[in-house]
Amino acid sequence: MTEVKSPEVxxxxxxxxxxxxxxxxxxxxxxxxxxxxxxxxxxxxxYSTLHLPGIFEGALNSPGTLQLLAVCLVFGGLAAGYxxxxxxxxxxxFGHALYFAAxxxxxxxxxxxxxxxxxxxxxxxxxGGTILAGLLxxxxxxTVGIAFAMVTLAFAQVGAILVARDFGGLTGGxxxxxxxxxxxxxGLVGVANTVNLYWLxxxxxxxxxxxxxxxxxxxxxxxxxxxxxDERRIGVLGLDPYRFKLVAFTLAGxxxxxxGVVYCLIVGGASxxxxxxxxxxxxxxxVVLGGPGTRWGPVLGGIxxxxxxxxxxxxxxxxxxxxxxxxxxxxxxEPLFVLGTVFILAVYFFPGGLASLTSRLSLLRDSLRPGxxx
Amino acid sequence: MDTIILLTLxxxxxxxxxxxxxxxxxxxFGLADVLNFAHGLFLGVGAYAxxxxxxxxxxxxxxxxxxxxxxxxxxxxxxxxxxxxxxxxIRPLYSRTIEQVLVTVGLSLAGVALLQATWxxxxxxxxxxxxxxxxxxxxxxxxxxxxxxxxxAALLVLGAILAFLRWTRYGLIIRAGVENxxxxxxxxxxxxxxxxxxxxxxxxxxxLAGSLGSVYFGTVSPQQGGSLLIFAFIVVVIGGMGSVVGSxxxxxxxxxxxxxxxxxxxxxxxxxxxVALLAVVLLLRPQGIAGKAVTA
Amino acid sequence: xxxxxxxxxxxxxxxxxxxxxxxxxFTVAPTGxxxxxxxxxxxxxxxxxxVVGLTPPGGEVRGTVRMGAQSLxxxxxxxxxxxxxxxxPEDRCVFAGLTVAENLRxxxxxxxxxxxxxxxxxFPELDRRSRQRAGSLSGGQQQMLAIxxxxxxxxxxxxxxxxxxxxxxxxxxxxxxVLERVAESVPVLLVEQNLAVVxxxxxxxxxxxxxxxxxxxxxxxxxxxxxxxxxLLGVGSAEGHQPAADHQPAEAAVDQVAxxxxxxxxxxxxxx
Numbered sequence: 001m002t003e004v005k006s007p008e009v010x011x012x013x014x015x016x017x018x019x020x021x022x023x024x025x026x027x028x029x030x031x032x033x034x035x036x037x038x039x040x041x042x043x044x045x046x047y048s049t050l051h052l053p054g055i056f057e058g059a060l061n062s063p064g065t066l067q068l069l070a071v072c073l074v075f076g077g078l079a080a081g082y083x084x085x086x087x088x089x090x091x092x093x094f095g096h097a098l099y100f101a102a103x104x105x106x107x108x109x110x111x112x113x114x115x116x117x118x119x120x121x122x123x124x125x126x127x128g129g130t131i132l133a134g135l136l137x138x139x140x141x142x143t144v145g146i147a148f149a150m151v152t153l154a155f156a157q158v159g160a161i162l163v164a165r166d167f168g169g170l171t172g173g174x175x176x177x178x179x180x181x182x183x184x185x186x187g188l189v190g191v192a193n194t195v196n197l198y199w200l201x202x203x204x205x206x207x208x209x210x211x212x213x214x215x216x217x218x219x220x221x222x223x224x225x226x227x228x229x230d231e232r233r234i235g236v237l238g239l240d241p242y243r244f245k246l247v248a249f250t251l252a253g254x255x256x257x258x259x260g261v262v263y264c265l266i267v268g269g270a271s272x273x274x275x276x277x278x279x280x281x282x283x284x285x286x287v288v289l290g291g292p293g294t295r296w297g298p299v300l301g302g303i304x305x306x307x308x309x310x311x312x313x314x315x316x317x318x319x320x321x322x323x324x325x326x327x328x329x330x331x332x333x334e335p336l337f338v339l340g341t342v343f344i345l346a347v348y349f350f351p352g353g354l355a356s357l358t359s360r361l362s363l364l365r366d367s368l369r370p371g372x373x374x
Numbered sequence: 375m376d377t378i379i380l381l382t383l384x385x386x387x388x389x390x391x392x393x394x395x396x397x398x399x400x401x402x403f404g405l406a407d408v409l410n411f412a413h414g415l416f417l418g419v420g421a422y423a424x425x426x427x428x429x430x431x432x433x434x435x436x437x438x439x440x441x442x443x444x445x446x447x448x449x450x451x452x453x454x455x456x457x458x459x460x461x462x463x464i465r466p467l468y469s470r471t472i473e474q475v476l477v478t479v480g481l482s483l484a485g486v487a488l489l490q491a492t493w494x495x496x497x498x499x500x501x502x503x504x505x506x507x508x509x510x511x512x513x514x515x516x517x518x519x520x521x522x523x524x525x526x527a528a529l530l531v532l533g534a535i536l537a538f539l540r541w542t543r544y545g546l547i548i549r550a551g552v553e554n555x556x557x558x559x560x561x562x563x564x565x566x567x568x569x570x571x572x573x574x575x576x577x578x579x580x581x582l583a584g585s586l587g588s589v590y591f592g593t594v595s596p597q598q599g600g601s602l603l604i605f606a607f608i609v610v611v612i613g614g615m616g617s618v619v620g621s622x623x624x625x626x627x628x629x630x631x632x633x634x635x636x637x638x639x640x641x642x643x644x645x646x647x648x649v650a651l652l653a654v655v656l657l658l659r660p661q662g663i664a665g666k667a668v669t670a
Numbered sequence: 671x672x673x674x675x676x677x678x679x680x681x682x683x684x685x686x687x688x689x690x691x692x693x694x695x696f697t698v699a700p701t702g703x704x705x706x707x708x709x710x711x712x713x714x715x716x717x718x719x720x721v722v723g724l725t726p727p728g729g730e731v732r733g734t735v736r737m738g739a740q741s742l743x744x745x746x747x748x749x750x751x752x753x754x755x756x757x758x759p760e761d762r763c764v765f766a767g768l769t770v771a772e773n774l775r776x777x778x779x780x781x782x783x784x785x786x787x788x789x790x791x792x793f794p795e796l797d798r799r800s801r802q803r804a805g806s807l808s809g810g811q812q813q814m815l816a817i818x819x820x821x822x823x824x825x826x827x828x829x830x831x832x833x834x835x836x837x838x839x840x841x842x843x844x845x846x847x848v849l850e851r852v853a854e855s856v857p858v859l860l861v862e863q864n865l866a867v868v869x870x871x872x873x874x875x876x877x878x879x880x881x882x883x884x885x886x887x888x889x890x891x892x893x894x895x896x897x898x899x900x901x902l903l904g905v906g907s908a909e910g911h912q913p914a915a916d917h918q919p920a921e922a923a924v925d926q927v928a929x930x931x932x933x934x935x936x937x938x939x940x941x942x
Contacts, residue, residue: 092472092475139653139657142656142657143656146403146409146615147611147656149409149475150607150608150610150611150652151611151652151653151656153604153607154604154607154608154649154652154653155649155653157604157645157649158645158646158649161642161645161646162642162646164642165640165641165642167640167642229686230686277600277604278483278600281411281479281482281483282483284476284479285479285480285483288476330491330492331487331488331491331492333491334487334488334490334491335487336483336484336486336487337483337484337487337488337491339483339484340480340481340482340483340484340485340487341480341484343476343479343480343483343484344463344477344480344481344484347467347473347476347477347480348466348467348477351473469727470727543775546768546772546775546776547776549765549767549768549772550765550768550772550773550776553765553766553767553768554763554765556724556747557759557763557765558776559724559746559747559748559751560722560724560747560748560751560757560759560763561748561751561776561777561819561820562748562751562752562777562779562823563748563776564746564748565748
């Protein structure tokens with residue numbers, strides 16, 4: 001079989017409006033710096049006392065706002081890590097919550113029940129979560145496709161049961177386990193220090209983004225992309241798909257566990273709802289909404305999802321919604337109803353997620369500029 | 375001895391519930407390749423529709439014939455819901471498996487939230503005939519009637535589905551389609567009609583599970599479907615996707631294992647043993663006890 | 671010559687980024703067997719599946735395919751089949767879990783009487799084994815069933831994909847005999863690797879190479895030209911390839927040649 005190039009479409013010579021070209025090329029030069037600009041804005045944000053009514057309840061640097069932002073950033077990182085599996089390797093895991101929960105509960109239990117310091121507990125929790133992902137991945141990856149999804153779902157369910165039934169009296173069962181602050185450094189304790197947690201979350205997100213980008217740009221990343229597109233071709237090349245998938249699975253598990261450590265510090269403890277399959281499902285929603293396999297899509301999807309999840313509650317109880325008839329106002333006050341509906345619509349109408357919007361826009365732009373090819 | 379009989383029968387009651395949910399899931403997956411996360415929603419719709427009918431629908435009530443009418447209404451609502459989901463949401467995404475899973479995920483999130491918005495997040499007492507709260511003495515064991523009702527219903531559904539699959543033309547098409555869908559169309563048959571049909575069957579069975587499960591537990595809550603769904607998935611995988619008989623065997627194995635280990639071991643240990651059973655079955659026989667390979 | 675029963679014009683198929691067919695055009699005569707030849711992986715099966723509307727999801731099909739005046743592309747498979755296009759797939763694809771009788775019953779259609787007489791006259795074995803599960807039949811019997819269930823209805827054209835693949839030499843002869851009888855009443859477009867079977871059945875031949883039609887014309891003429899046959903199909907002269915003798919070696923030879931780089935052997939009309 002030979003690959004034959006499609007005949008080149010002769011580009012009609014056409015006058016290009018000068019302004020348009022200049023504007024777009026300037027934009028093109030600026031684009032690589034956008035993440036840095038965003039990072040700078042995020043770093044400076046806690047110094048701002050700006051009030052954005054309707055968007056945040058307090059000032060930007062109020063502890064409430066900072067905590068919400070910190071949670072959003074952590075989930076941006078989690079979604080980017082999950083995308084390493086779903087968007088970049090094509091693995092549909094329904095058990096990612098398990099490794100996140102391992103980080104959250106691992107940290108919490110080691111500090112609160114065993115009296116370790118954060119500096120001991122955090123590395124142990126991350127290493128533990130990574131090893132867990134490696135072991136369970138080694139079993140689950142013997143299956144593929146839907147069976148793989150089921151097995152990971154079932155493994156995560158065991159984690160949820162272990163936490164909920166409170167084996168050995170470690171997890172606090174249904175009530176959860178508040179974090180004992182005695183084991184924490186002073187800089188992470190107290191409402192006044194929320195800003196430090198915010199920076200921690202930002203650092204976590206930056207690390208995940210960096211790791212995911214490095215991995216996908218590496219030869220391993222190209223193999224993973226090959227697995228996503230057609231696993232047989234990788235097998236034909238003499239590479240073992242199992243080992244590459246296991247590497248991705250373990251790495252994603254470790255990143256999730258690290259996110260769990262940060263999350264545990266931000267919310268000051270662990271509660272059983274983070275162990276459920278709903279968490280994995282929402283990670284999937286975040287990635288798909290953002291744009292699977294894209295550079296920034298999953299991050300934006302994660303941040304946006306968590307923001308909406310929190311803010312829609314107060315949106316639902318706002319006067320504007322309350323004024324609507326009950327059959328509208330009640331569903332609108334359920335964040336998951338709104339997000340679930342948006343998600344379904346996105347699957348139909350924006351299969352590439354948020355990230356595809358920019359390429360759609362540039363397609364539109366290019367169609368206005370005959371004579372140039374992307 | 376009577377403890378063992380009690381555990382066996384309550385375990386079978388649980389198995390009956392799993393089977394009612396899993397049989398539809400298995401057929402839908404086997405024929406249409408749709409991993410249906412919204413199946414728990416059909417269960418919730420069935421339960422709430424029964425609950426609503428018992429209080430509001432003329433002729434329906436919590437007792438006697440009225441109860442039968444209420445359950446029938448719940449089953450009809452679940453069936454209608456399932457058919458609508460197939461026609462409106464699944465069909466346009468035909469053969470795009472991942473998108474179909476994503477849509478059912480979104481639907482399960484939104485649907486449960488909608489139930490919660492309409493009837494509140496807390497469990498509500500479920501109207502049920504007085505006799506279902508009583509117990510029957512079987513060989514010295516006091517067995518709750520609600521559980522026996524589930525067992526009888528599951529056996530009837532199993533018999534009905536098997537008879538349908540064996541003796542009707544659409545049953546034949548479904549059995550053939552589970553094996554090789556493409557070849558069914560290559561014989562001049564519009565296989566998509568069969569998709570709608572398996573969704574309807576699955577929706578009806580799940581809605582029945584919702585109604586009778588609520589009778590058994592005495593309450594109804596929006597999250598009920600979700601927690602049952604995971605074990606139903608496990609039953610489907612162990613039993614082999616697309617095999618109704620496999621689902622029945624697997625449901626019995628899972629229900630009994632769970633009940634006995636939870637009683638004689640620590641509470642919760644049974645659930646973990648079920649997952650261990652899944653892992654063992656998948657490692658030894660990736661295609662499940664019966665049915666086609668689940669590697670696609 | 672009379673109107674062709676099937677006209678394929680400029681058919682292109684792209685699957686998962688691979689341009690498998692690149693503008694294939696040929697016709698199928700209204701009587702007899704037209705055989706579609708070519709090395710492994712050249713797109714013979716892809717052609718048949720595109721005609722019957724079974725290109726895998728995500729695949730892209732362009733061009734025109736007409737049966738008589740009716741345009742086939744963009745129609746759904748079950749409608750095409752009901753319109754008289756019978757399809758016997760590669761590897762038989764009988765429903766292994768169903769009985770022989772059920773496999774046949776599946777092909778029955780509302781509004782037309784199933785021609786069980788015709789099927790059982792050709793394959794008395796199917797009548798005798800009607801209660802047996804199709805999965806427990808031998809390869810040859812499964813092939814009979816796959817052809818039989820298509821013959822239960824009247825067809826305007828049969829597409830038959832490698833019916834002798836993997837069968838014992840004696841069974842190959844039986845299948846060839848059956849196809850010969852079938853072709854007396856309905857035109858057949860046949861994909862076949864076994865040149866002895868081709869010689870016995872085929873009137874016209876279409877040879878694919880590199881995603882295009884490399885040769886089309888009288889089948890017997892093609893088989894006589896040893897050098898041409900070798901360069902197009904990568905096998906030696908048809909002499910010595912009796913149906914009973916060595917189907918396997920012939921297939922192995924095809925595999926061997928097909929494994930060579932695409933440029934190593936070029937067909938005369940290949941690459942415009």
